[in-house]
Amino acid sequence: MHVVLPNDIDDAAAPSGGNRYDRELCTGLAALGWPVCEHPAQGAWPKPDAGDLAALDELMAGLPRGASVLVDGLVASCAPETVAAHAPRLRLAVLVHMPFGDTDPAARPAESRALLAASAIIATSEWTRRRLSDLYDLPTDRIDVATPGVTPAQPATGSGDVDFGGGAALLCVAVIGPHKGHDVLVEALARLVDLPWTCVCVGALDRDPDFVRTLTARIDALTIGDRLRLAGPRTGADLDALYSAADLLVHPSRGETYGMVAAEALARGIPVLATTAKGLTDAVGRAPDGAVPGLLVPPDDPAALAAALRRWLTDPALRRRLRFAALARRATLTDWTVTARTVAKALRRLSSDQIRHPG
Known part of the structure; x- marks a missing residue:
């Protein structure tokens, strides 16, 4: 072949x-x-x-x-x-x-x-x-x-018990570019400065240098750079460690044919906050009982993304429910x-x- x-x-x-x-x-x-x-x-x-x-x-x-x-x-x-x-x-x-x-x-x-x-x-x-x-x-x-x-993985440990503040560690895994919606994510997070959260964005920084410069300047202008980090590309054990420490994968993409990172997060029992763009909902899927293992919002909508993040960050019962759904969805994924x-x-x-x- x-x-x-x-x-x-x-x-x-x-x-x-x-x-x-x-x-x-x-x-x-x-x-x-x-x-x-x-x-x-x-x-x-x-x-x-x-x-x-x-x-x-x-x-x-x-x-x-x-x-x-x-x-x-x-x-x-x-x-x-x-x-x-x-x-x-x-x-x-x-x-x-x-x-x-x-x-x-x-x-x-x-x-x-x-x-x-x-x-x-x-x-x-x-x-x-x-x-x-x-x-x-x-x-x-x-x-x-x-x-x-997906590659089989152990469930993520996250940042702590969902009933006692665990949920504030956000992770975004995607090449830094306009099609992945990082600008939407930045605007959404800027509306949540009254809440505790951190966000690590993992992805190549050299695909669209002009976009990265504009994005960095916007992060600085909004004074959220101490909580939002553009970490560059990560693979192997480094990426595994970031997944393990995450509570929620945020994928604000403007369009995905599937969305492998959503499936990779779910393989670790991590709920996913994603857009409804194209094939992304197929990757998020549903648990055997029909529950969505995360939250879905329209693409290119900072207000909707911010509202969903606020729900996640302020509602322990929601976090617990979505975590259970993600663990159930994990069992349905194929390698x-x-x-x-x-x-x-x-x-x-x-x-x-x-x-x-x-x-």
Whole structure:
């Protein structure tokens, strides 16, 4: 099995949900007995230059005729001519983490061509499958869904008993950028200075330097910098420690195809305060009794986010109820083995000619 990946997949300084998914998937497929051959695509994806595209063309030309090839959508959607040129001689599947055409109409022709050239499409959420079908008139049964797994973890200890003030430790895990809603979070927290809370924002600071500068200046102007910390990227044991100390994950995103960080928090029994944007509610999900393991608010609404945070910070009974719901939701989450098996099933169909091949 050949897998074409963005070249920064293992860059600890730039962690992302897509990279984590790709790494877990490759590891999981190998554990299931698939011979996985990784091919990092060098380039500034999703904005490749001519040299990047030429290198990708050379990479794919070197793959053996008839080979099964899984291409990350971050690469495929930005290189439709290359994908279409090699589709007749390869068994191509595209792994779509997020449809670029969802937010950028100008990207739709290229993405459509890449997806229509592929023999199989794998989406990482039900929302993504529905959106791809709507955007490109693709039958939903042509799109397999393999939702992200979680790594099993012990329940978080948090900051203390929920009946005696435990609940003030807030955590946000997302690259610092406007699409993740950090500006909304800052404005919401500024309305809560009368209450005890601290918030750690974990995420890369170099993706949108102008936004980070503006955000930092706003934090300083609101004089909440002693309680709100932009901690930069964290992985491994450092990130685990931050999760363990957290009472509530706050994810004010303006749009997620799934929301892996919500699932990661719930895997530790941490309630989630998130927006209703796109596929994020799928990741939050429900406990077996139907309870939502957190609070949901509209995106891009500082007042609604502040109101939900105030409820959380001032209502011990609510915190207790949501903690129980999060622990119950934790028991329903699946690990990465299930994700790998789902993808493997789609790839077996690809390699056994059970689905159409372009050309």
